[in-house]
Amino acid sequence: MAAATNGALVDMKGVTKRYGGVTALDGVDFTVNAGEAVCLAGENGSGKSTLIKILSGVEQPTAGTISINGTERTNLNPRVSAAAGVMVIFQDFSLFPNMSVAENIAFSTQLGQNRTLFDRGHARKLAQSVLERIGVDIALDARVESLPVAHKQLVAICRALASEARLIIMDEPTTALTEREVRSLLAIIRRLKEEGVAVLFVSHKLAEVLEVCEKVFVLRNGKKVAEGPATDFDAASLTRHMTGRDVPEAPPSAVTEGSKTLLDVENLSKDGAFDNVSFALKAGEVLGVSGLLGSGRTSLAKALFGLVEPDSGTIRLDGEAFALGDPIAAASAGIGYVPEDRLTEGLFLTQSIARNIAVGRLDAHEKRGFLDLGALMSEATDWLTRLKVKAPDPQAPVRSLSGGNQQRVALARWLSRAPRVLVLNGPSVGVDVGSKADIHDIIRDLARSGIGVIVISDDLPELLATCHRILVMKAGRVVDEIAGNSVTEDELAHRLAS
Amino acid sequence: MSGLLPEGFWTRNETLVAIVIILFCIVATLSDPLFFSATTLTDLLRASIVLGILAVAAMLVLISGGIDVSFTAVAVFAMYATTVFTLAVAPEMPWFVIFAISIGIGACLGAINGIFIAGFGLPTLIVTLGTLSVFRGFLLTFVGSQRISALPPEMREFSRMMITRGTTEAGNFYALPWAFAALVFVVVLTWFILHRTMLGRSIFAIGGSVESARRIGINVGATQFFVYVYVGALAGLAGIIHGAMGRMADPFSLVGLELSVIAAVVLGGARLIGGYGTITGTLLGVALIVLVQNSLIVVGIPSTWQSVTIGLLILLGTGLPAWQAKRAAARAA
Secondary structure, three states, X not given: OOHHHOOEEEEEEEEEEEEOOEEEEEEEEEEEEOOOXXXXXXXXXXXHXXXXXXXXXOOOOOEEEEEEOOEEEOOOOHHHHHHOOEEEEOOOOOOOOOOEHHXXXXXXXXXXXXXXXXXXXXXXHHHXXXXXXXXXXXXXXXXXXXXXXXHHHHHHXXXXXXXXXXXXXXXXXXXXXXXXXXXXXXXXXXXXXXXXXXXXXXXXXXXXXXXXXXXXXXXXXXXXXXXXXXXXXXXXXXXXXXXOOOOOOOOOOOOOOOOOEEEEEEEEEEOOOEEEEEEEXXXXXXXXXXXXXXXXXXXXXXXXXXXXXXXXXXXXXXXXXXXXXXXXXXXXXOEEEEOOOHXXXXXXXXXXXXXXXXXXXXXXXXXXXXXXXXXXXXXXXXXXXXXXXXXXXXXXXXXXXXXXXXXXXXXXXXXXXXXXXXEEEOOOOOOOHHHHHHHHHHHHHHHHOOOEEEEXXXXXXXXXXXXXXXXXXXXXXXXXXXXXXXXXXXXXXXXXXX | OOOOOOOOHHHOHHHHHHHHHHHHHHHHHHHOHHHOOHHHHHHHHHHHHHHHXXXXXXXXXXXXXXXXXXXXXXXXXXXXXXXXXXXXXXXXOOHHHHHHHHHHHHHHHXXXXXXXXXXXXXXXXXXXXXXHHHHHHHHHHHHOOOOEOOOOHHHHHHHOOEEEEEEOOOOOEEEEEOHHHHHHHHHHHHHHHHHHEHHHHHHHHHHHOHHHHHHOOOOHHHHHHHHHHHHHHHHHHHXXXXXXXXXXXXXXXXXXXXXXXHHHHHXXXXXXXXXXOOHHHHHHHHHHHHHHHHHHHHHOXXXXXXXXXHHHHXXXXXXXXXXXXXXXXXXXX
16 A cells, blocks of 8 residues: 555545534545546535545545645646546536537637637547547437437547547546446447556446446545455445445345235337336335336336336226326326436426425315315424435425435325326436435335335346346337346346347 | 428427518508618617617526616716716727727616626516616716717717718618617627627526526536626617717606517527527517517507507417427427
8 A cells, every 4th residue: 555656646645524513424545646547436415526626626625635647736626636647527417418528528628728719629639539539439429409319428538638638527427328338338448548548437336337446435434444356345245335324235025915906007008118018016015127228128117107108008006997198197096116316307406305395295285275285394394204204394495405415205196196006217326325225115114014126227136136037128018027136146147138 | 392491390489470570561661662762771770789788688687687777877877977977087099999888877777786696696687677777877877868969079070970872763761870880789799798708608597597507517607697797788779879869868758678688588489487598589579679669560550559469469479489499398298
C-alpha cells in the first residue's frame, strides 16, 4: 500500500468532509494510477458522491490533501479539475438532447480553447476521431435525444475523451444498461486502460464491472471499510462490506398447492412489440419476465396495465376479460403497475410522500362529494410504517427520499388499493443493496398474502430471489420458461443470452 | 424522395407552414387574380419588417429556454423616448444616429430583464410580465402619452428611401422601402451568432439543459444576459422602424402584438421548452401571420375572423407535429 502512491494519477490522503455537524467523509485515503480501473463501492449516503464532488472540484475538503499527477492541489474547482484531466460522467450524462452527437462531443473542448467562433468542421473531425478511438459508430449529425441510453453514455464518454481525460469517473454507469450493453461498455473500458486512461466506477451495483477492475474501495458511513485487488471480491463480499451485514436472499417459498389461476393472458400480440404471448399466473405466484432490451418485456408489462394497446388477444382476471389498452379499466379490475422509471412515470416528485400514496385512493375516501382528508392521510402514513419507509416527515417531497424509499412509496400507493395482480417493472433499478433485499422481502410477502406478482427485470439474482417461474422473451416472443428453483445464476444468464 | 430531402422533412413545422402558405396563395390567386402581383408582395414584405425583427428576437429567447413578453413594451418605449429626445435636443440628427439611440435604449431595458433573469435567477415569464407593465407605465407616466406626428425630418426621410418602386402592368403602385434591409441584416446577424459563434451554440446548449451547460463550464448567466440585451436592442430597432414607417410616434402602439409574435415563432417550430428553433421556420411563421392579417379578405373570409384563423393555425401547426411525435413515441414503446 505504501509503494502504490508513487506516480499515482490521483492521490487523496486523509480527506475529510463535514457538512455542518455531519461527517460525510472521514479521513479517507484513495489512489488511482494511470491506466487503472477502480471500483468505488458504497450504498447511498456512504460518502461516495462526496468523494466524486471533491475530486471534480465541486466541493472543497474540510481536511486532507489531494494530488493530481504528483502536484498537490489546494484549490480545486471544476475548471482546474477538468484541465488536469479529471472528468465526471454523471448518471444523467449531462448531454444536450437538442444538439448533434458531434457538437455534444466537441463542446467542452471548444469551450476550453476559448474560441469565439464555432467551427462545425473541427467539431465533426474531433468527434469522428474520438468515436474511432473507442471503436463505435454513431451518426455524427443525429440529435442526442434520438439515441438509445447506451449510445448517450458512449457520447458522454467520448466527450470526456475529447477533452483529454486522464481519469474518467463514471457515476452509476450500468444501471440503465442491459447485460449485452454492459459487455460492450467493458470492452471499451479495456481499450481506454491500454491507452493509459484511468476509470473510476462509482456505484452500488458493481459486481458486473469487477472483471475489468484492478482495485476495489468500499465506503460505508464516510469511512473506507475495505480495499484491495478486485480479485479478492465477489458480489457477496462487496454486499457484505457495503451494508456491514450479510444479506442472505431466501428463495421464495413454494406456491400453495391448488391455488387458483388469477390472471390468464392469451395470444396477446402487438405489431413490432410482442407476438402471441400466453401465460397464466396463480394467486400467490411470482412470475419473472426477462429478456434483453428490445425483447418486448417492457411493452408486455405496459400492455398488461393498458398503457400499450395490444392488436389482439385477451387478458382475463378471475376469468373475466377487461378492456385492453385502458389503464383505468386495468386498475379497477385489480391490476397495479409500478413503472421502471419512477422519476418520470411513477411519482409526483415535488409532492409530499403522503400525497403520493394517497393519490391512488382519492375515490375511496369521498364523502358526499368532499374528500375525507383525515382518513386519506392516516391511511397513507399507515402504509409508510408497514413498508418501513424511512421518511423524516410524510409531508416532505418524495424527491428527498433515497431510491429504495421512493420505490416503497410507489409500491405503497398500489398496495393501498388492494390489487389482485401487481406488475413490477424493474423493482430495484437505482436502489441500493440493502433496500433491494428489503424490496425482495416485500415482494415475497405480497405473494404469500395471495397477490399475483409479475416481476419484469434483467437483474438475474433478483429474478432468482423472488420468482417461482421465469419467462424469457426474445424478439417479442416467449422463448423459454424456467422454474426459479431449478437453475443457477450462470445457467440463467446462458439461457437468456442464447 | 428520402435521398433528396433531409430526414423528417415532411413532419417539420417549416414544411407544414410552407405548404399552408402556398395553398393560401393559390386559393387567393384563384379568387382574385390581382393577388399574385408585385404590389401584394411588397405590401406583405413591408408588413413583415417589424413583426419579423421582433419574431427573430422572440425566437432567440425561446431557444435559450426562456420566454419574453416585454419586447413590445421595450420597442415602443425606445421608439417614443428616442423621438421625444431627438425633437427636444437635436431634431436634425441623421437617421442612423436616431436609430442608434433607440437601439441603445432598447438594449438598456433588455439589460434590466437580464439582471433579474441572469443575475437573480428569476423565472423569465414572471420577470418580463412585470417589466412589460413597468416599461409601458413608465413611458406613459413620465415620457409622454401624446401621439407625435411631427417626427424628426430624418425619420420621415428614412421612410421614403426605397429599394425599388414602380407601377405594375395593371396600374397598381408598388414600393419596397430600405427598412426591409434592416430585417435582412437582423436575420443574417442572428443566424451568424446562433450558428457560427460559441455564444450562439451556448444559447442552444442552455436551452437544451441548463444543468449540463453549467457542468461543462458554460457561463449560463452571461449567456442569458446577452440574450436579453440583444433582444432589447432588436426591439429598439423594430420600434424606431415602426415609428418611422407609420410616420407617427404613438406610445399606445405595438404593445399587444407580443402574442402574435410568439405565435409566429411557435408556428415556425420553436418549442416553449427551449433548445429548438430555426430562423427559416420563424420567417415562415411571420409570413403566414402577415398573410392572414393582410389578405384573409381576398380569400373571402371576413377580417373579423383574423384571430380565430390565427388561433386555429397555431393549434394545427403546433398540434400536428406534437401529435405525430406522440404517435411515434407510442410506437417505439
